[in-house]
Amino acid sequence: MPLHIETPLIESRPMSAIAKRTINLKLDALQPCGSFKLRGVGHACEVHHSRGAKRFISSSGGNAGLAVAYAGRVLGAAVTVVVPETTTDRARELLILEGADVIVHGRSWQEANELAHTLIAPGDAFIHPFDDPLLWTGHASMIDEAAKTTRKPGAVVLSVGGGGLLCGVIEGLQRNGWDDVPVIAVETEGAASFRAATLADAPVEIDAITSVATSLGAKRVCSQSVAYLKTHRIESVVVSDKDALDACERFLTDHRILVEPACGAALSLGYSPPLLTGYDNVLMVVCGGATATLEQIRAWRQAL
Structure with missing residues (x-):
């Protein structure tokens, strides 16, 4: 399902x-x-999980990050989300509620995204917020x-x-x-x-x-x-x-x-x-x- x-x-x-x-x-x-993010993010996470991914990394402090955190919790995979400093307290609370590790970095999504890519290790899958078939x-x-x-x-x-x-x-x-x-x-x-x-x-x-x-x-x-x-x-x-x-x-x-x-x-x-x-x-x-x-x-x- x-x-x-x-x-x-x-x-x-x-x-x-x-x-x-x-x-x-x-x-x-x-x-x-x-x-709606759960549709695409969930599909991507399921595909990467079936290929052996043990951790999902996201660079979104918004709805894409929440979808990754939700998918990771349901699939039993660790999740790290890098969010910019402009991310609201409520968004951070929701990410933590889903069990994600939250890292705050940079003033924009672009800066958070750059750091997120440096965290990718073997066995990890990066889940892009919007640019992925x-x-x-x-x-x-x-x-x-x-x-x-x-x-x-x-x-x-x-x-x-x-x-x-x-x-x-x-x-x-x-x-x-x-x-x-x-x-x-x-x-x-x-x-x-x-x-x-x-x-x-x-x-x-x-x-x-x-x-x-x-x-x-x-x-x-x-x-x-x-x-x-x-x-x-x-x-x-x-x-x-x-x-x-x-x-x-x-x-x-x-x-x-x-x-x-x-x-x-x-x-x-x-x-x-x-x-x-x-x-x-x-x-x-x-x-x-x-x-x-x-x-x-x-x-x-x-x-x-």
Whole structure:
């Protein structure tokens, strides 16, 4: 059995009424560790474990690191997670709760990632947060599930950070014969590395991450996500931090599920009808996120 669970797909009546079109939600916020990351990370960890890996090393202080820690605990493998100094206390507490050894290093994910690679020893497996074909294959399972329970959507809406979810969803669409379904990739101002890549027609590094949606905080997206621009219809949308935070609170009221601003970015399209013009029967990926609290979301809103 895979480490992830099969998540519900439901219609959002509040969003459908506002947007005047059907909006279905793939509720991956209900994964055991709180986000879609467990699909790809779990698949990668299982593959490496079957090849003899005794320890998993991660460089994510967010949802990918939590997924690695969860997978390691379930599989009986040791886990070391290197997190940057900007990682919240709550995220560190959750990692420790899953039994991971946590090392704090650097001001950015890039610095934490560099240290993580120096720790790799024989018998270890490094689990990348987003740039690994094993991850994409695991993430594609959410489209496999959707294809069993609903008709072909008019579009898929998702958040994009490093591009792992985007690559997985497109892989899933293609292997289920939904090649013509467009993907709307949403990110926030201050974390718009995919938009930068679409403009440059290549992965480029943005100067800094200034958005509160830190789970979207990859300064450069993976190459495969940009390559898909040539073979799949992808629409890049950038929203404000306020849009993302407002969506988090509205979604909590509407569906009793708390998600991170990174997820709120995609959800904001369900509350902004003009952004979905031309699309009907929309499938929205509720990617989740376990490290933000309601108090933190409200504090961010107040600061804005």
